[in-house]
Amino acid sequence: MEYIWQSEDFPTFVFNKSEIVPMIQQFAHDLGEISGIIMGFSEENKQDLFAEIMLSEALKTSEIEGEYFSREDVMSSLKANLGIKDYHQNNRNKKANAIAHLMIEVQNSYHKPISEKILLDWYHILMENEKGINAGQFRTGIEPMQVVSGKFGDFVIHYEAPPSEDLPLMIPQFLKWYNDFEMNDIGKIGEGVVLSALAHLYFETLHPFEDGNGRIGRALAEKALSEKLETPVFISISKSIEKDKNRYYEELKLAQRNLEVNSWMLYFCSILQDALLDSKNQALFTLKKTLFFDQFKNQLNERELKAIQKMTEMGENSFFGGMNAKKYMSINKISKATATRDLQHLSEIGVFLKSGGGRSISYQLNL
Numbered sequence: 001m002e003y004i005w006q007s008e009d010f011p012t013f014v015f016n017k018s019e020i021v022p023m024i025q026q027f028a029h030d031l032g033e034i035s036g037i038i039m040g041f042s043e044e045n046k047q048d049l050f051a052e053i054m055l056s057e058a059l060k061t062s063e064i065e066g067e068y069f070s071r072e073d074v075m076s077s078l079k080a081n082l083g084i085k086d087y088h089q090n091n092r093n094k095k096a097n098a099i100a101h102l103m104i105e106v107q108n109s110y111h112k113p114i115s116e117k118i119l120l121d122w123y124h125i126l127m128e129n130e131k132g133i134n135a136g137q138f139r140t141g142i143e144p145m146q147v148v149s150g151k152f153g154d155f156v157i158h159y160e161a162p163p164s165e166d167l168p169l170m171i172p173q174f175l176k177w178y179n180d181f182e183m184n185d186i187g188k189i190g191e192g193v194v195l196s197a198l199a200h201l202y203f204e205t206l207h208p209f210e211d212g213n214g215r216i217g218r219a220l221a222e223k224a225l226s227e228k229l230e231t232p233v234f235i236s237i238s239k240s241i242e243k244d245k246n247r248y249y250e251e252l253k254l255a256q257r258n259l260e261v262n263s264w265m266l267y268f269c270s271i272l273q274d275a276l277l278d279s280k281n282q283a284l285f286t287l288k289k290t291l292f293f294d295q296f297k298n299q300l301n302e303r304e305l306k307a308i309q310k311m312t313e314m315g316e317n318s319f320f321g322g323m324n325a326k327k328y329m330s331i332n333k334i335s336k337a338t339a340t341r342d343l344q345h346l347s348e349i350g351v352f353l354k355s356g357g358g359r360s361i362s363y364q365l366n367l
């Protein structure tokens with residue numbers, strides 16, 4: 001046997017539960033903490049946070065594939081699709097629209113059993129604008145479906161998926177395995193974590209589509225977790241994977257060769273944990289931001305408010321180099337004198353902390 005799908009025992013994945021139980025406990029603990037933080041949020045803040053996390057997933061799952069979209073394009077699609085007021089889809093980047101639409105569809109279908117229709121719908125959403133791809137069906141080609149790297153003429157084959165002709169049997173088996181999945185002795189959260197990890201691996205093993213298997217498979221991992229927890233879990237798995245893509249490929253490669261998948265389980269649990277921590281930090285930042293705006297909003301003029309919103313809209317520490325007079329003038333399209341006056345005021349009331357001197361003065365938010 002070269003690959004796991006060729007084994008008689010496939011898909012009986014074997015792993016040591018006791019090794020991942022502490023990770024599941026930590027995950028459950030952090031999940032509880034986040035729920036506590038979010039509980040106090042206004043509906044608007046909740047929606048903003050969830051949109052932020054979906055945005056992150058949409059951007060990073062595309063980046064893993066080497067596709068880079070602008071934050072603004074994807075966010076405008078997400079907000080329009082979520083029906084957030086004042087947002088209309090004005091984004092002509094069809095691929096960015098597609099990935100945003102997929103993210104929302106995945107959250108909307110978290111409670112439904114997985115089916116061929118759901119997978120094909122997701123695929124259709126993702127691929128309908130791709131030329132040369134039949135967006136409504138699983139792969140049927142006779143050429144082998146291989147994961148390769150390297151240059152033309154010097155390819156390394158990392159993996160070969162089952163032939164297309166086997167899929168009509170293997171896909172229903174996968175769907176049944178997924179929908180019947182149970183692991184009662186590690187609690188609902190544990191069950192969700194394990195299903196998420198194994199469903200992703202199983203799906204990548206089948207590689208059932210011509211293209212987009214990574215993106216659909218990561219979407220499926222998110223759905224599996226939400227489904228078992230019976231509520232949408234807002235985490236960005238792809239953001240965590242993307243931090244070390246090579247490790248992801250290595251772990252998949254290793255897991256394709258042996259049904260004993262301890263290393264994969266440990267790896268994937270660490271990805272979920274990292275993604276959850278990231279969501280927690282984002283939630284804490286939203287909280288800090290709200291308290292900050294509440295404290296200062298009555299002392300700020302429109303220009304000051306606009307500049308502060310700009311500095312916080314992309315998350316903590318994302319406004320590189322802090323604020324300075326030049327940036328402030330350009331954000332508000334105003335004269336240097338007005339900018340200097342506002343910056344002075346913001347420092348005096350304690351919104352900004354000033355650093356540097358002369359031409360290199362910059363201002364950080366005193367969050």
Ligand SMILES: Nc1ncnc2c1ncn2[C@@H]1O[C@H](COP(=O)(O)OP(=O)(O)OP(=O)(O)O)[C@@H](O)[C@H]1O
Pocket residue numbers: 061062064065066147158159204205209210211212213214215216217249252253254256
């Ligand atoms: N050795 C491997 N075995 C099985 N699957 C693998 C292996 N290495 C990578 N993969 C999966 O295959 C995906 C690539 O497949 P495909 O090109 O169809 O998907 P994609 O969504 O278009 O690309 P990407 O995953 O890069 O976004 C990877 O993202 C990963 O999920």
